[in-house]
Amino acid sequence: MTRVRFPSLGTGLLALVVTAVVCIPGAQADPPVDPAGPAPAVPAAPTAEDVQAAQERAGAAEGDVAVIQQRLADAAARLDAATIRAARATEAWNGARWSARNARAAARQATADAAVADQTLAVHKEAFRDAVITAQGMGLDISVVEALVSADGMDTLLEQSSASEYVQSLFDQRRDEYVAAASAAATAAETATAAAEEADRALADARAARDEARAAARDAEAVTARIEGRRTKLVRRLARLQGVSVAVARARQEAVDAEAAAEAAAAVRAAEAEQAAQDKAADKTADEKEPGGQEPAADEPAPAPADGAQAAIAFARAQLGEPYRWGAAGPGAWDCSGLVAQAWAAAGKALPHYSVAQYEQSTPIGRDQLRPGDLVFWADGGKPSSIFHVALYAGDGRIIHAPRTGRPVSEESIDYWRTPDFFARP
Template structure:
């Protein structure tokens, strides 16, 4: 009768150490075929078949794990896009409020200017009266409803007529300015209200996307846990070890992708920066430009960003305890003495576009969905040697990574 323990041990050996190779030289201590307790040839073949099946199952499970990871990444990207869309809507609303305040101020100034013109005109009437001009004409000037009516009723001298013409032109210009300023104030006020409403809608969308991403992350993590447990059982290892192997697989893939991208970047010849070029040359790690001078703020920006490592990602946050991507870069450069909007698209717009080959520590790198900078939805701070500091996404804190940890950036700019 075959020994169960020996048969089980052989199966485990086939599953974890490799496939049995017929004809291989036997170990001197291995029992010869036919020895009691030795598996038969059919049992060995069955064990081999089970090993092959197990390897196939392992492959299936690994593909499912890869799909789960990709699904989690996609959910995170959707949440990041929604968060930056809200940052954009909020920034637009802020700009609209500023424009509305400026327009209201301009309208008040125009009204004051019009009042001055009216007073100056009436002063001219008093002067005409004191100069001995026709009192009836002067009275008409004072009581006239408008310049046109006044001029029609006037019988003043040529001098007074010229003076009235001058005042009339000034009055008409002031009245026109006041009317336009009033209309602009009303329009910008409406724009501000609409922008605020849009921001509220975008905030709700960002909140929903973040909630969806969190739910998806929980579900995907539960699925990954089940898959890893099944994988561990098939491989005959502990769940803890299987999880460590999965983490190592993900890390190895990121490192391989980063190394391949960096190697490709080294082979690209540098070209001059083109402001409208959305796909500039890749940086060449190891051939870094000179570090920024102390006075340009980049060192302070990098130091600030490094001090935030490990803090959580929260969409819409700009510190001090949590950040989203553009919140981190805006606060980092605030420490460097430059003001950047809390919105990745606007950060690119107010900065100087550069090529990737011109990158130096303190510059910004961006990811987008298309050839236009309006598609940007993620930003990071370049710290040199092909590395960035950024607030990646929900579930991942502020971290320092390879610039290629995910995929090659699409845009580059210098604040």
């Protein structure tokens, strides 16, 4: 009896073994030939173990997705921290430069004032000398005139002239004018010296702030490159786990990030609205208790933006896509306060290249008062002195700004990032 085996029908399929009994001793039967080819294999039903293994793999994939998303969130937090450090350093340098320029201007003015005081002193000194010579011609002791050329000539002259009744009326006015001019000249000289020293200190501070800003910018660039590379790898892994393209995975993650930012901003706005409602209710209660209280006037609609604001917005929009560079105010590269300063300069209004000073030189307003052209600020300490970022409000809940290293000038939601802290109108 001879056993005849058919070859395997394919990888992963159950091999079919056929045993044939041949009646002719010593003979081997050929396998029957199916003219239609081999019959298709029927997949085996999954076992309970197969189902459990698949569920475990799916659960593991979901766990991996969660881990990757957490890593992406951590990377975003590190990038955010680096961005804030660099922004603080940049605005500190802008502030130091602004202070140094002001100090140099003050020193120049003080030097000019000192020169004028010296000229005034020379005029009064000459007038006093003429008065002495005139008095000497009227019989004043010659020693008084000789005192003019001595080391302490004017002081000696004052002592001698004040002792003489004969020349008292002549010298009174000239003496007082000279003393006042001498005092003014001394004060002006001291002010000029102090201003020059302050200018030197401000310049040294600006140089130190520049070095800190440069180091912070380099650190931010390195962190940005490292984190962006890491994020790219994580998004690719996320795409494989989710069975989608990298572009889709990236878009999904950006949507998740945007949704989280929007939720955080909405929570802050809700808290602010609740507090405002409580304050309004308290004010209303107080008004009702006061006799003769008047109904508050209805809110007036916000006026349309002025031509200057439109010009500022148009200028800022024209820079969209241009790179961020710390300390830059164009052309071709910008930091946050540099873009805002040049945008409003195009509208005919001068603002410093320093976000804190931009707030100080504008009129503070509330978020609900925003209109196109207004300024939006982010701070790190709850006070205007801690402002480190500024944007131009474009209307409809959007801003135009120079965000950070690695991101060009952009137009996006006012709540794309952290909730703004201050608002002002130039």
